[in-house]
Amino acid sequence: MPDARTSDFTIELDAVSYEAGGRTVLSDLTLRCSSRRIGVVGRNGSGKSTLARLLAGLVKPGAGQVRLGGIDPFQDRRAALATVGILFQNPEHQIIFPRVAEEIAFGLRQQGMGRAQAEARTEAVLASFDKLHWKDAAVAILSQGQKHLVCMMAVLAMSPRLLILDEPYAGLDIPTRRQLGRYLTRAGTRLLHISHEPSDLADCDELFWLDRGRIVARGTPAELLPDFTAEMIRLGDLDDIADLAG
Numbered sequence: 652m653p654d655a656r657t658s659d660f661t662i663e664l665d666a667v668s669y670e671a672g673g674r675t676v677l678s679d680l681t682l683r684c685s686s687r688r689i690g691v692v693g694r695n696g697s698g699k700s701t702l703a704r705l706l707a708g709l710v711k712p713g714a715g716q717v718r719l720g721g722i723d724p725f726q727d728r729r730a731a732l733a734t735v736g737i738l739f740q741n742p743e744h745q746i747i748f749p750r751v752a753e754e755i756a757f758g759l760r761q762q763g764m765g766r767a768q769a770e771a772r773t774e775a776v777l778a779s780f781d782k783l784h785w786k787d788a789a790v791a792i793l794s795q796g797q798k799h800l801v802c803m804m805a806v807l808a809m810s811p812r813l814l815i816l817d818e819p820y821a822g823l824d825i826p827t828r829r830q831l832g833r834y835l836t837r838a839g840t841r842l843l844h845i846s847h848e849p850s851d852l853a854d855c856d857e858l859f860w861l862d863r864g865r866i867v868a869r870g871t872p873a874e875l876l877p878d879f880t881a882e883m884i885r886l887g888d889l890d891d892i893a894d895l896a897g
């Protein structure tokens with residue numbers, strides 16, 4: 652049976668461009684995609700995080716239009732809070748509050764939930780992850796993997812229709828990655844996973860390859876990942892690290 656939170660949901664980009672620091676970071680991106688597990692692959696600096704921030708409505712496109720499930724995530728912030736969540740590579744960039752429960756309740760309060768209801772929902776989410784005992788824990792003493800889990804619980808508590816993963820597994824060990832991956836699978840949320848690591852994206856239904864701010868290919872992991880990997884190895888064999896500064 653289709654999940655009511657995720658069915659009939661389309662990501663639409665129409666001629667989206669973005670400039671920063673005097674250079675074009677994303678250039679004329681146009682796509683429509685309704686797949687449940689979408690991957691965006693690209694090398695360092697190709698514009699992946701910028702695309703994630705545009706989709707999450709955290710930045711405004713310089714030109715063109717972004718729509719998620721029919722809403723403009725930058726213009727309609729209230730609708731965006733119910734529509735899209737994002738997990739960043741570094742949980743320190745996400746966590747604001749010193750205690751776990753405060754962090755989870757914050758997003759719910761932002762969504763307009765009353766204090767008592769937000770507290771009850773926070774406890775329910777912690778319990779569903781078997782982490783009710785973390786309620787008053789200080790975030791600062793948690794490990795990196797545990798901080799990632801706090802972010803994940805905080806985002807999933809808000810029941811977004813789309814969850815964007817901006818390389819959240821970088822720097823985590825294999826057991827922690829697998830455990831967080833299992834939590835996400837269990838949550839059943841529609842995902843857009845951004846990574847430069849092909850193995851992160853092998854389970855996606857559909858992939859987009861971003862290169863220098865443009866989509867250069869679209870297809871299944873089986874269609875794209877061998878070519879992507881071969882191209883990354885080819886580039887790695889060239890002395891083009893100066894490209895990182897360009």
Ligand SMILES: Nc1ncnc2c1ncn2[C@@H]1O[C@H](COP(=O)(O)OP(=O)(O)OP(=O)(O)O)[C@@H](O)[C@H]1O
Nearest residue numbers: 671672676693694695696697698699700701702847
């Ligand atoms: N606000 C900004 N000001 C100046 N340059 C920016 C800004 N935002 C992004 N850029 C530049 O745009 C390019 C793409 O950045 P982005 O972080 O989106 O790439 P990425 O594919 O996520 O890279 P990585 O995999 O290394 O995280 C980079 O060269 C970056 O320096």
